[in-house]
Amino acid sequence: MDKTRYNKFRQTREFLIRHSMLFLTLVSLSFAVVIGISLYYKSVPILDQQSLWALLTGESWKPLKGEFGFYSFIMGTLWVTGIAIIISLPLCLLAAIYLSEYAHPYVKKMVFPMIDVLAGIPPVVYGVWGILVVVPIISTSLAPHFVEFSTGYSVLAGGVVLAIMIIPLMISVFIEIFDALPGGLREASLSLGATNWQTIKKVVLRKSFPGLAAAVVLAISRAFGETIAVLMVCGNVSEVPHSVFDPAYPLPALIANNYGEMMSIPMYDAALMLSALLLFVIILAFNAISRLVLIRIERNFAL
């Protein structure tokens, strides 16, 4: 009798725990939806007034006059991200190939923790480094060769800082992809007399191309959203940059810089929330696509 009552209690407890866990899981899944809806809700006022297209292509940013054109900020984001990818992609690709195909386990043991540390350094510290090292180098030794004057707070500074910041993400996803590749492919190529590098060029890189592309998209979306570090070094002038020595004003920096006054000017908060919504939607889509590609690769190779 006692035992059946105890079992009854265990079953009820099981039921309760199971369903509260399911509930929590479902709640957490609605996170993304809630974030999207609340940002949209906040940006409705400005979308009612102007079309999204007009906002995205408008060049004039004068909140006091009610002019909110995002074009120069979008261009700022694209410039900085572009530079970051151009710098970090070849570095990461070469280093990842070396670490996964050539390096002695001992080298891996030394380098992997360092990449972890690089990933752990906070954005604001990267920003400080940018101000201490990158900006002075650009303004005193690099820029004078190309343009008449640059403060150093520029697209290039933002790009360099961002490049270092996305290296850990890119390199670790690259290495994961290379490691997932079946070893038989390499051995087949090597046994036919190909050198290591030929095998990499013609087999490893070709086979893992979709994964590499997905990793780059992941890195791009990370770069899109990076705020404080970029904000500290890229100058924040709301004009479309024309060279890498011009200052830029990426979207996240716009949001972070103006949160203080946004409540006091009409439509300002709606405009800023709209830019947060834009970032959210673009990054969500980029992430979802590249994660799906990566999951599929993992599944195919696991066979």
Place this chain on the structure above:
Amino acid sequence: MRHIRIKRIEEKIFKALMIAATLAIVVSLFMIIVAIVKRGLPAMSWDMVSKIPSGGFYLGKEGGLLNAIVGSLYIVIGSISLGLAFSLPIVLYLNLYLPEKSRLAQFTRLSFDVLFGIPSIVYGAFGFTLMVYLGLRSSLLAGILTVTILIIPILIRSIDEVMRRVPKEMKDAALSLGATRSEIIKPILRQVAPGIVTAVLLSVGRGIGDAASVLFTAGYTDSIPTSLSQPVATLPLAIFFQLSSPIAEVQDRAYAAALILTFIVLILSVAARFYSRKFSKNKI
């Protein structure tokens, strides 16, 4: 023969390039740390870590960064506890209740992978709308909530990774002896405890260093908050704000704060490494 020679030369060139790229990455890490230490160390003093700002602090007079250090600790402790309370049940549900190929489990893992990629400024903006909606002002509570949302994906992803590696036989053995699934929670948690510690250390690192999420929500203050509804200073914001000051002494403090933050993050990273090594000895 010539063909083979070209092959060899190409091989050598690219290998050299690869080593150079790897070295460049390692060297840039050291450059960053050296730059921070070189600039921050002269600005460090005992006052920095033991005093809160006193009158005229922002004109270069006395005081330290204790408000920001303690504030960051409060935020991190709060959001880690809240985050664990959320993420442990979710990870357990994924691994204990759902079958391996379950659609819900796959979808949940994918969503947290995606949420992990959402930038903190978006979470900050979302936290801000939430705050306005609830009628809160920038406060410790709002900061904790926002950082919690930021670190939940990290906690879930990294705890899930270790929990998936728990041998299936362990679960099967317990179930076949008549245990209910919720009764296996305890032994499984004990099994993955080092993994949880690593996940927590990772999230502390992310949470303590993130500026964009607390910028909107936690505010900034010179004192140490005594309740959840007061604003709170954080280390990243202390760096960010003081660096924009024109006064050299105030800027120095930003560099000192950057040194403190880097130091904390380095220690966390070493500790996380140590724990995960202890847990899985064969991982590189």
